[in-house]
Amino acid sequence: xxxxxxxxxxxxxxxxxxxxxxxxxxxxxxxxxxxxxxxxxxxxxxxxxxxxxxxxxxxxxxxxxxxxxxxxxxxxxxxxxxxxxxxxxxxxxxxxxxxxxxxxxxxxxx
Amino acid sequence: xxxxxxxxxxxxxxxxxxxxxxxxxxxxxxxxxxxxxxxxxxxxxxxxxxxxxxxxxxxxxxxxxxxxxxxxxxxxxxxxxxxxxxxxxxxxxxxxxxxxxxxxxxxxxxxxxxxxxxxxxxxxxxxxxxxxxxxxxxxxxxxxxxxxxxxxxxxxxxxxxxxxxxxxxxxxxxxxxxxxxxxxxxxxxxxxxxxxxxxxxxxxxxxxxxxxxxxxxxxxxxxxxxxxxxxxxxxxxxxxxxxxxxxxxxxxxxxxxxxxxxxxxxxxxxxxxxxxxxxxxxxxxxxxxxxxxxxxxxxxxxxxxxxxxxxxxxxxxxxxxxxxxxxxxxxxxxxxxxxxxxxxxxxxxxxxxxxxxxxxxxxxxxxxxxxxxxxxxxxxxxxxxxxxxxxxxxxxxxxxxxxxxxxxxxxxxxxxxxxxxxxxxxxxxxxxxxxxxxxxxxxxxxxxxxxxxxxxxxxxxxxxxxxxxxxxxxxxxxxxxxxxxxxxxxxxxxxxxxxxxxxx
Numbered sequence: 341x342x343x344x345x346x347x348x349x350x351x352x353x354x355x356x357x358x359x360x361x362x363x364x365x366x367x368x369x370x371x372x373x374x375x376x377x378x379x380x381x382x383x384x385x386x387x388x389x390x391x392x393x394x395x396x397x398x399x400x401x402x403x404x405x406x407x408x409x410x411x412x413x414x415x416x417x418x419x420x421x422x423x424x425x426x427x428x429x430x431x432x433x434x435x436x437x438x439x440x441x442x443x444x445x446x447x448x449x450x
Numbered sequence: 451x452x453x454x455x456x457x458x459x460x461x462x463x464x465x466x467x468x469x470x471x472x473x474x475x476x477x478x479x480x481x482x483x484x485x486x487x488x489x490x491x492x493x494x495x496x497x498x499x500x501x502x503x504x505x506x507x508x509x510x511x512x513x514x515x516x517x518x519x520x521x522x523x524x525x526x527x528x529x530x531x532x533x534x535x536x537x538x539x540x541x542x543x544x545x546x547x548x549x550x551x552x553x554x555x556x557x558x559x560x561x562x563x564x565x566x567x568x569x570x571x572x573x574x575x576x577x578x579x580x581x582x583x584x585x586x587x588x589x590x591x592x593x594x595x596x597x598x599x600x601x602x603x604x605x606x607x608x609x610x611x612x613x614x615x616x617x618x619x620x621x622x623x624x625x626x627x628x629x630x631x632x633x634x635x636x637x638x639x640x641x642x643x644x645x646x647x648x649x650x651x652x653x654x655x656x657x658x659x660x661x662x663x664x665x666x667x668x669x670x671x672x673x674x675x676x677x678x679x680x681x682x683x684x685x686x687x688x689x690x691x692x693x694x695x696x697x698x699x700x701x702x703x704x705x706x707x708x709x710x711x712x713x714x715x716x717x718x719x720x721x722x723x724x725x726x727x728x729x730x731x732x733x734x735x736x737x738x739x740x741x742x743x744x745x746x747x748x749x750x751x752x753x754x755x756x757x758x759x760x761x762x763x764x765x766x767x768x769x770x771x772x773x774x775x776x777x778x779x780x781x782x783x784x785x786x787x788x789x790x791x792x793x794x795x796x797x798x799x800x801x802x803x804x805x806x807x808x809x810x811x812x813x814x815x816x817x818x819x820x821x822x823x824x825x826x827x828x829x830x831x832x833x834x835x836x837x838x839x840x841x842x843x844x845x846x847x848x849x850x851x852x853x854x855x856x857x858x859x860x861x862x863x864x865x866x867x868x869x870x871x872x873x874x875x876x877x878x879x880x881x882x883x884x885x886x887x888x889x890x891x892x893x894x895x896x897x898x899x900x901x902x903x904x905x906x907x908x909x910x911x912x913x914x915x916x917x918x919x920x921x922x923x924x925x926x927x928x929x930x931x932x933x934x935x936x937x938x939x940x941x942x943x944x945x946x947x948x949x950x951x952x953x954x
Contacts, residue, residue, distance in 0.1 A: 372618065
């Protein structure tokens with residue numbers, strides 16, 4: 341499971357990073373979204389992966405580290421708000437500047 | 451009552467911001483009153499907190515009475531109190547200036563302004579690494595919206611860069627926090643300092659990676675050399691009161707570097723001690739050089755001031771890079787000076803632009819100004835202070851910084867800092883003579899500026915003579931702050947009385 345988890349996080353990060361470095365706003369927004377997914381997965385795994393652990397601390401049985409779950413929840417909420425904001429911003433930039441390049445220049449759009 | 455004072459800088463702007471949400475348009479007068487009153491109250495609270503912290507006692511506020519390391523704590527020491535007061539002073543100038551009309555160019559200016567203060571104050575107070583992330587996000591979200599206030603092509607362009615870069619930075623922040631939590635098992639900074647001190651050797655690499663990633667994030671906020679390219683455009687296109695408030699934003703990054711690395715990676719961290727030092731030192735010198743070139747190349751007064759902010763960032767980071775109590779003391783003095791003066795210069799640039807009509811803040815011949823003489827006097831004071839020429843505060847700050855350098859450091863810092871100052875001096879005198887002397891012959895037109903704008907600028911620029919007059923008390927306070935930062939054990943013992951006993 342660790343291998344699968346690590347690969348998923350890694351692939352998401354790589355795709356996110358590649359897309360963030362693109363020249364147009366739409367791939368950049370998608371890239372940032374992928375990056376925040378990867379970060380959420382990464383944060384979730386930082387307490388160590390536990391299978392069949394109790395979600396609530398009880399005596400005797402093993403339990404999953406609850407803190408990363410709380411952190412991920414916070415990160416998801418913040419990430420969601422930021423994505424919504426950056427989508428609106430990208431649309432405003434498209435309508436004000438007239439094209440969807442991040443630098444607002446038409447000639448080197450490719 | 452007094453024990454709850456620490457939470458006020460966070461709660462007060464929050465409540466004021468929520469009140470100010472009521473109705474998007476209209477009620478201008480009431481909104482201004484609420485906003486200015488909340489900011490003025492913040493100033494009083496900050497003065498109270500400074501008096502409390504000046505004794506050297508470290509106090510903390512456990513939210514919900516959950517004690518550290520499990521709960522989130524707000525910690526007040528000399529450094530936090532100083533930064534809170536600085537923020538409040540800057541905010542009063544900026545908010546009064548905004549009341550002259552800038553706040554009505556878009557919606558919800560005052561609410562966003564208060565939330566920006568909430569984020570900044572929270573970042574200065576919190577003792578928890580994840581909570582620091584949350585407050586960073588609060589201040590960033592408010593700053594995104596404030597940067598766009600009023601709209602316009604240039605602002606949107608600058609905002610796209612600023613927002614995308616900071617979102618990527620936030621992702622990096624989370625990764626770094628995750629790594630540090632995974633390696634040490636705690637998020638409380640004081641607790642982390644203890645855990646790092648007796649860290650198993652195989653986790654050194656992981657903690658180093660996390661710590662240096664944090665440095666990238668803080669470096670992005672502080673605008674250190676390879677990460678500063680967003681700053682000139684964003685600051686130059688932001689509305690004037692927002693740009694003035696942003697003068698403290700780079701200092702949030704500097705504060706975070708100072709706090710995290712002096713507390714967690716201080717003397718007790720063994721092999722990980724001062725792991726940020728070489729990076730910060732060399733990159734700060736690079737920042738100074740690049741900013742010096744930028745200052746000379748700027749063809750717009752606001753861009754020029756934005757590059758002056760960068761010069762100050764380079765200087766401040768060099769102080770961190772020297773890593774001695776003298777240097778920290780000098781950099782704190784310089785930090786007070788540079789935040790207030792560059793904030794004031796942003797406001798002044800807006801006033802000059804308003805009086806020059808079409809020429810705006812561009813450094814070209816324009817029409818003569820109605821109140822040119824008074825503006826020129828203020829510009830003269832601000833320029834002398836920011837370039838570091840006696841008799842104003844900049845000269846003191848720079849002299850303290852130069853004096854704090856030791857041995858080899860002098861070889862690098864002295865020429866670079868002095869050359870950057872020379873570049874600022876040349877650029878500012880060129881800008882001043884173009885703006886005030888080389889104007890077209892022609893009739894003076896335009897209306898006098900509102901008195902609220904004059905108040906904002908004079909409030910901030912009066913720091914230049916005041917910091918010289920009060921140099922004694924201010925520098926003894928910064929000296930005491932630097933000593934407190936050099937001994938993080940006191941803070942750790944206050945927050946975690948039991949754990950620190952075990953570790954000894």
